[in-house]
Structures are given as structure tokens and as C-alpha cells.
Amino acid sequence: MYEDLKYWYLRDHKLFRTLSFGQIRQLCIITGFKKAKKGEIIYFSSSDLPRIFLLKKGNIKIVAVDEDGNETIKDIIQKGDLFGELTLEADSQSNEYAKVLSNDVAICSFLMSDFEDLLLRNPSLALSYTKFVGLKMKRIKNSYSNLISKDAKTRLFQFLKDWAEKEGKKIEDKVVIENYLTQNDIAQIICTSRQTATQLLNEMETNGTIIYSRKEIIIRDISKL
Amino acid sequence: MYEDLKYWYLRDHKLFRTLSFGQIRQLCIITGFKKAKKGEIIYFSSSDLPRIFLLKKGNIKIVAVDEDGNETIKDIIQKGDLFGELTLEADSQSNEYAKVLSNDVAICSFLMSDFEDLLLRNPSLALSYTKFVGLKMKRIKNSYSNLISKDAKTRLFQFLKDWAEKEGKKIEDKVVIENYLTQNDIAQIICTSRQTATQLLNEMETNGTIIYSRKEIIIRDISKL
DNA sequence: AATGATTTGTCGGCTATGTTACAGTTCTAG
DNA sequence: CTAGAACTGTAACATAGCCGACAAATCATT
The missing domain is CATH 1.10.10.10 (Winged helix-like DNA-binding domain superfamily/Winged helix DNA-binding domain)
Structure with a gap:
């Protein structure tokens, strides 16, 4: 039953829609399933093992702190979005955390390494994921060039x-x-x-x-x- | 002999180093191999079929033109860098072209679709490529946040x-x-x-x-x- | 060597935006 | 219900860097 829950929580995301039940079981490790309330801070870059997160409910902002202690908002994450080490490369130096904006949120997560294994076994998922990252990149480029020129x-x-x-x-x-x-x-x-x-x-x-x-x-x- | 040339030109790039001769043959299509001189303009986003390019020699700049006709430099590409539709998603609206900066350049290219096939058959290459795109994204983020805050x-x-x-x-x-x-x-x-x-x-x-x-x-x- | 094109140097005025500062308003927790 | 915290509103002032204008230097081509 609890297994099934995990399954659906992932299945929900468009990226994983093509996967079978079995394949998602391979990614069996939604080790984290977490709820949090407004204002709470969720550290993720510095977490023990690098993870990828999926926001199931609510809104959060990704905040980065630079050397001088200035906070900048890197991203606003909405229900259904992935966040965390999307580049599949742990990044110890990026000083980022997430802060809950809406009244409460639900987040699930899985280990980056497990996800990598899944990608290795599912080339077409790997391809979709690459395109997904690419799309994200394009969006970022776009919004940044707005920031700069307008x-x-x-x-x-x-x-x-x-x-x-x-x-x-x-x-x-x-x-x-x-x-x-x-x-x-x-x-x-x-x-x-x-x-x-x-x-x-x-x-x-x-x-x-x-x-x-x-x-x-x-x-x-x-x-x- | 000519085949061999193509092979080496790709093999050169760190991304492809793990591939066997046979696998690169699959990507048999370095249909384009091009030389150009200083000042020349190379259109790529609007090219017939979406491609990925590899700069073998020289330097080029990627320039984008916005609605008002303003030119902005998007990227400087150096020997060994990939450019073009790296996100594996043809993008008709991005109005970009490359301009040769150094005295002469050599460029080779292959079709995006062929590359996709290769990725599907080589999950580990797909993974590397994803990380490669991810890295690119990180760099872009970095340089942009410099642009904005400094x-x-x-x-x-x-x-x-x-x-x-x-x-x-x-x-x-x-x-x-x-x-x-x-x-x-x-x-x-x-x-x-x-x-x-x-x-x-x-x-x-x-x-x-x-x-x-x-x-x-x-x-x-x-x-x- | 000459001429036109491109690149570099310099100046003063102008504008958008950051900064500092403080007051008013709304929310939140006890 | 109240105090304190967190937000929102407004204004004066300072300034980085854009823009237009033009001259000087360098490069490219015949």
C-alpha cells in the first residue's frame, strides 16, 4: 500500500509517465517523503547524499546566499516541478536552500545515484530527461536575458x-x-x-x-x- | 580514409572518447565538414535539419538578434566545443547565428536525429551527455548571475x-x-x-x-x- | 600609397535605479 | 486584544553607466 503511494507520486510527473510500475519500483527509493509548513527552510545541496526532489504540493523558492550574505532568489518551484541536483552532479559549493512559501508543502525525493541507474537502464527516459534539462536551460537563458536587457x-x-x-x-x-x-x-x-x-x-x-x-x-x- | 578522418574528428572530443570505432560509425554522418574565414556568418538554427556542431579549429561567437534588431553575444565557442541545438530540441524562433572570429575555422556537424539514435543505443553516453548539458547550464547560470549582481x-x-x-x-x-x-x-x-x-x-x-x-x-x- | 572602413579614445549630459530613512499598515502569536 | 514583527508606501539624494557626438588611430583593399 505504501509502495503504491510512492508509485503514484512519481507516476504523476510527466517525465515518468512512460515508465512501467516495475521500472518505477527500480527507482524504489522515494526514501524521503516530507511535509513542511510556511516559512520552513529545507536544505538540499548540503544534504548527506545528493538527491533530486519533486514538489507534490505547494510552492517554494530556491534561495542562494553569496559570500557577502546577500540572498537571491534563484527559482520559484511549483507543484509538479523537480528541483535539486538536476544536473546529476553534486555541487558542494552552491549555497542554496529552499524556503516554503505556501501554507504547506509535500515533497518527495530520491537519490541521485538511484536515478542514474534508472537512466542507464532506460535510454529513452535518459533522452527525455536530457531534453527536460535542456528545456530548463533554455528557460533560464531566456529569463536572464530579460533581466539583463530590459x-x-x-x-x-x-x-x-x-x-x-x-x-x-x-x-x-x-x-x-x-x-x-x-x-x-x-x-x-x-x-x-x-x-x-x-x-x-x-x-x-x-x-x-x-x-x-x-x-x-x-x-x-x-x-x- | 575519409571515413577515418571523420572518426578522429569526433573521437577527439572528450564526450566521445569512450565510444568504439563501430559506435562512432553509427553516428556515421558527419555530413558537414566545413571551413570558413574571418567574418563569415554561419547560420545554424534556421538550417534545414537541426544539427549539432563541433568546432575543430578557431573561435566563433554566437550572436542573437532580438525583435528590435539588437545584437547580443550569447556565447564564445572555442576549439573543441560543441554548439547548436544542444538541448536536442529544434528551436525555430531563436534567431541565432555564428560569426567567425579567428582567421579561419573548421567545423564538423552531425544531425540531431542521428545523435539521438546514438544516445538511445548508448545509455552511458546519454548520461554523460546529460551531465554535459547540465554543466553548461551551471556555467550559464553562473555567468549570468555575475552579469546581474556585479x-x-x-x-x-x-x-x-x-x-x-x-x-x-x-x-x-x-x-x-x-x-x-x-x-x-x-x-x-x-x-x-x-x-x-x-x-x-x-x-x-x-x-x-x-x-x-x-x-x-x-x-x-x-x-x- | 591612398582611401574608406573599422576600431578606439574622450567628453558632458541624462536617466533609471539603488540607497537611506522613516511612517503607515497588516499580519501573527501569545 | 495587544505588542511586536513583517510588510508596504513615499520621498530626497547619489551615481553608475547609457547615449550622442566627434576625433584620432589603425586596419584592409585596391
Whole structure:
């Protein structure tokens, strides 16, 4: 029964959909299944054995701390996303951890080495996984080049657009996003100061392009972003 | 004989070193083997069939053009590097091309689909390749976060340091780099205006940290960068 | 050797954005 | 219900680095 649970938790992910029950049993080791609450911190890069994680429920942010102690948001992970040592290469020096944003999350994980074995036995999965990593790379490239070449306003617009696309719910002609980020979070994601983010958001609100509150963000007309 | 040539040209790359002669024959299709001269432009994203390229000799830059016609340097490719559709996913919209920087280059290429077949038959190669793509991703992340969080001067320093490490020749306690980039190129790589790059380089020269000419750059004391 | 093209050098004004600083608002935990 | 913490709002000021403009130097081609 517990075995079955594990099975479904992985099967769920599109990457693993092609695998048989038996094959997933090979990856028998969802050694970790964890729940956590808002604000909790989950260390993963420095964990004993390198792992790959799968977020089953909720939202987390990946935060990196540099030498000077500055925090930067590396990524926002949503339900269904993989995170951790996706490159299959343990990286001791990257000083990253995950912080829970939503009220509670559920995470499962498996050992990198076990995953490698599975890939070796399933070339087509290996290929899919490579493409998956590649896609991730492309996304990163894209968002970074936005960060570099556009000004803060454009970056905010782009961010909201992406967010709406990923998680927004269309209600009539508006898009409603559940807002689990603080303005500071948003600022960090689009790489600007909190103040500028605040200003821009307020500006958009007075313009009537969005309705902002701590609970949700409503975008009037997504095509105008 | 010609077959043998192809073989060696691939065998050369560390990724393919583990493959047998026969396996490389499977990838029998180094359909392209091309030479080009300085300034030439090589289109690859829009090429008929998606390919993966291997630069055998020389240096090229990967340039992307955005909607407004602005050119940005995406990458500098050196002898031995792979480039092209590394993610194994044809990408029609990325408007990229390669421009030859050194006096002449030699490039060989093979079809993405053939490469995929090879990966399917060689799980361990697939794994290596995944790690290779992963590594590339990590590098990109790294350099981008430099671009974002550091100022132009630090970026230039970092760039010179990397360049020296990759290509510099140690002569006594100095490092000499063959300079095939214009100041404009450098500016684009570190994402600043040409003027600022010029200013910073001159500043470094008067400081005595580097000796700059169009042919070569000499770094006095690399540890001081 | 000459001419045009490319690359480099330099300057002053301008703008977006970070910084510092503080006040008001909303949430949270006891 | 209340105090403290965490967020949000606003403003003045400083500045890195972009941009336009143009001159000087170097390279490439005939």
C-alpha cells in the first residue's frame, strides 16, 4: 500500500509517465517523503547524499546566499516541478536552500545515484530527461536575458505575464493569481530593489492594469501587458 | 580514409572518447565538414535539419538578434566545443547565428536525429551527455548571475580571468591571451556599452594591471584580478 | 600609397535605479 | 486584544553607466 503511494507520486510527473510500475519500483527509493509548513527552510545541496526532489504540493523558492550574505532568489518551484541536483552532479559549493512559501508543502525525493541507474537502464527516459534539462536551460537563458536587457518595468510585466500563464485562473476576461509572494520576493525575482517594485506595482494599480492585494493579483487585460 | 578522418574528428572530443570505432560509425554522418574565414556568418538554427556542431579549429561567437534588431553575444565557442541545438530540441524562433572570429575555422556537424539514435543505443553516453548539458547550464547560470549582481568593472575582471584561464599562456609570471575580440565584442559579452569597456580597459592599462593591444592582452599578475 | 572602413579614445549630459530613512499598515502569536 | 514583527508606501539624494557626438588611430583593399 505504501509502495503504491510512492508509485503514484512519481507516476504523476510527466517525465515518468512512460515508465512501467516495475521500472518505477527500480527507482524504489522515494526514501524521503516530507511535509513542511510556511516559512520552513529545507536544505538540499548540503544534504548527506545528493538527491533530486519533486514538489507534490505547494510552492517554494530556491534561495542562494553569496559570500557577502546577500540572498537571491534563484527559482520559484511549483507543484509538479523537480528541483535539486538536476544536473546529476553534486555541487558542494552552491549555497542554496529552499524556503516554503505556501501554507504547506509535500515533497518527495530520491537519490541521485538511484536515478542514474534508472537512466542507464532506460535510454529513452535518459533522452527525455536530457531534453527536460535542456528545456530548463533554455528557460533560464531566456529569463536572464530579460533581466539583463530590459528595464525594471518591462521585467515586472514579463514576470506577471509568465506567472499568470503558469498559475493564473481565467475568470471572465480577467486573470486571477493567488499571491503567495511578498513585494520583496517579487523585487528579488525581477532583480530590483523592493522600493522600485512597490512603486511600479502601485503605478500599475492606479493605471488600472492590475488589482493588487496580499492575497491575490488580478490582471485586467492580460493582452495589455 | 575519409571515413577515418571523420572518426578522429569526433573521437577527439572528450564526450566521445569512450565510444568504439563501430559506435562512432553509427553516428556515421558527419555530413558537414566545413571551413570558413574571418567574418563569415554561419547560420545554424534556421538550417534545414537541426544539427549539432563541433568546432575543430578557431573561435566563433554566437550572436542573437532580438525583435528590435539588437545584437547580443550569447556565447564564445572555442576549439573543441560543441554548439547548436544542444538541448536536442529544434528551436525555430531563436534567431541565432555564428560569426567567425579567428582567421579561419573548421567545423564538423552531425544531425540531431542521428545523435539521438546514438544516445538511445548508448545509455552511458546519454548520461554523460546529460551531465554535459547540465554543466553548461551551471556555467550559464553562473555567468549570468555575475552579469546581474556585479558592476561593469567586476564583470570585466571576471571575464578576463576566465578568458586567461581558458586560453591564456603563462610566460614567466605573466599571462598572455591572444586577442581576437574587439572592445565592442568584450563590451557585449560583459553587457555594457562600448565606451564603458574602453574606459575600463584603459584604466587597467594605466594602472599597470594589463597591457592591451589589438593582438594580445597581457595580464601582469592574474592573482590581482 | 591612398582611401574608406573599422576600431578606439574622450567628453558632458541624462536617466533609471539603488540607497537611506522613516511612517503607515497588516499580519501573527501569545 | 495587544505588542511586536513583517510588510508596504513615499520621498530626497547619489551615481553608475547609457547615449550622442566627434576625433584620432589603425586596419584592409585596391
